[in-house]
Amino acid sequence: MTRFDAATPEERRKLFVAAIDAHRERASPYATFEAHEDVRADDEDADDRLPPWVQFGDGTLNLDCTDKELDALKSLLGEFPAFKIDDLARPEEAEGVNVRVSALADPNRVAQCIDAVFRDVYGQPEEFRAWVAAV
Incomplete structure (x- = not known):
């Protein structure tokens, strides 16, 4: 890989x-994608949160979200029938829920879903900057 960030929908995908x-070629545990900053302003703790992230590894998406974001994710996955929620974990020491979604699709479809998660679940604007934080 030579680029690690992009800001338009086509370039992000x-x-x-x-x-x-690259993740698959290197047989790494996962690839992590992050939004440049957290633009979610739907609660008073927005300044204390890290930017939203999505991990992909072994055919699974992993992400953290609030209950409201979980509802948005469930709705979004209706547009991606090959993607199913496999596990929800609500750790006592953390707010929100960790979600694991089976993503048994080609890389293009996975990329479309990841971009949609950032936009529709995390409320990122169309031209948000995404980073590859780990491969």
Whole structure:
């Protein structure tokens, strides 16, 4: 990989595909994608949160979200029938829920879903900057 960030929908999806391919070629545990900053302003704790992130590894998406974001994720997955929620974990020491979604699809479709998660679940604007934080 030579690029690690992108800010338009088309370029972000290309970036996500490249990172997924690199992750698979390297047999790394996962690839992590992060929004440049947290633009969610729906609660008073927004200043204390890290930017939203999504991990992909072994055919699974992993992400943390609030209950409201979980509802948005469930709705979004209706557009991606090959993606199913496999596990919900609510650790006592953390707010929100950790979600594992089976993502048994080609890298292009996974990239489309990841981009949609950032936009529709985390409320990122169309031109948000995404980073590949780990491959």
